[in-house]
Amino acid sequence: MNAAAYTHSTEALAPVVIARGLRKAYKNKVALDNTEFQIPAGRIVGLIGPNGAGKTTALKAMLGLIPFDGELSVLGRDPRTERDELMRDICFIADVAVLPRWIRVQDAIEFVAGVHPRFDRARCERFLTGTQLKPKMKVREMSKGMIVQLHLALVMAIDAKILVLDEPTLGLDILYRKQFYQRLLEDYFDEQKTIIITTHQVEEVEHILTDVMFIRDGKIVLDTEMESLGTRYTEVLVSADRIDAARALKPVDERALPFGKTVMLFDGASPDQLEALGESRTPGLADLFVATMKGTYA
Ligand SMILES: Nc1ncnc2c1ncn2[C@@H]1O[C@H](COP(=O)(O)OP(=O)(O)OP(=O)(O)O)[C@@H](O)[C@H]1O
Numbered sequence: 001m002n003a004a005a006y007t008h009s010t011e012a013l014a015p016v017v018i019a020r021g022l023r024k025a026y027k028n029k030v031a032l033d034n035t036e037f038q039i040p041a042g043r044i045v046g047l048i049g050p051n052g053a054g055k056t057t058a059l060k061a062m063l064g065l066i067p068f069d070g071e072l073s074v075l076g077r078d079p080r081t082e083r084d085e086l087m088r089d090i091c092f093i094a095d096v097a098v099l100p101r102w103i104r105v106q107d108a109i110e111f112v113a114g115v116h117p118r119f120d121r122a123r124c125e126r127f128l129t130g131t132q133l134k135p136k137m138k139v140r141e142m143s144k145g146m147i148v149q150l151h152l153a154l155v156m157a158i159d160a161k162i163l164v165l166d167e168p169t170l171g172l173d174i175l176y177r178k179q180f181y182q183r184l185l186e187d188y189f190d191e192q193k194t195i196i197i198t199t200h201q202v203e204e205v206e207h208i209l210t211d212v213m214f215i216r217d218g219k220i221v222l223d224t225e226m227e228s229l230g231t232r233y234t235e236v237l238v239s240a241d242r243i244d245a246a247r248a249l250k251p252v253d254e255r256a257l258p259f260g261k262t263v264m265l266f267d268g269a270s271p272d273q274l275e276a277l278g279e280s281r282t283p284g285l286a287d288l289f290v291a292t293m294k295g296t297y298a
Pocket of ligand 1: 028029049051052053
């Protein structure tokens with residue numbers, strides 16, 4: 001199911017994150033460069049970018065984990081000065097190393113239940129069904145992916161206003177990844193919550209996203225609702241005899257296919273003009289990403 005299908009109008013809800021002129025410079029690198037964006041409540045936002053684009057830095061800024069310049073408001077608070085208050089309403093998947101190796105599944109559940117008033121044990125157990133994790137199993141006995149599964153189950157059972165997931169499914173097999181995103185949508189997300197996800201596995205998240213932001217060199221280069229992607233971008237399968245006519249309409253990208261066909265990507269071209277060129281469709285997020293980021297490693 002597409003999440004966008006049952007989200008509500010964004011106009012009525014105030015943004016939960018407002019970033020203006022964000023800047024973070026490390027010694028040899030500007031990781032956030034005048035970064036601007038807003039995230040409304042009740043959305044599932046994908047923050048997508050190539051390696052080193054500034055995704056984790058942006059998330060760390062929102063979580064108050066690093067100093068930075070510029071304006072940033074998260075749930076109406078400044079993460080630099082109000083981190084403790086903010087943390088009551090935000091959950092994030094931190095490094096899996098925070099789970100001690102000697103802890104058992106049941107003790108980890110006990111621990112989080114004890115420290116977090118909005119932890120829902122039944123929900124955590126639901127997330128654990130379908131995994132090989134058993135209550136008495138110790139972290140030491142788990143595979144890498146199983147540790148991630150436990151971690152995700154613990155965090156997703158906390159009823160937070162914002163859930164931040166930085167590459168949440170790294171190291172997990174495809175069966176679990178699919179199940180995880182489906183659960184996230186069906187068993188976690190509602191219009192009171194906002195989920196911010198970074199991942200390189202664009203194809204796996206695109207069906208659950210309501211919004212997408214592309215980040216490159218610390219700048220947001222695309223910020224759109226998934227629903228409006230189709231009105232803005234069109235991919236056309238152009239046959240050899242139409243290539244010149246198609247190029248005249250200035251595609252933002254083109255790639256060759258077998259048998260002399262070419263796929264061209266258009267930004268904002270009129271459907272009437274494109275119709276004459278060949279079969280058209282809305283591009284997938286991965287193709288749009290590759291087209292937008294061309295030259296990144298040049
Ligand atoms: N602690 C640090 N010290 C120095 N440079 C850093 C530090 N953290 C990040 N950087 C640099 O800042 C830039 C952005 O890093 P960031 O981790 O935000 O990228 P990312 O988009 O999350 O990348 P990836 O997809 O590879 O995880 C990179 O060039 C990185 O080398």
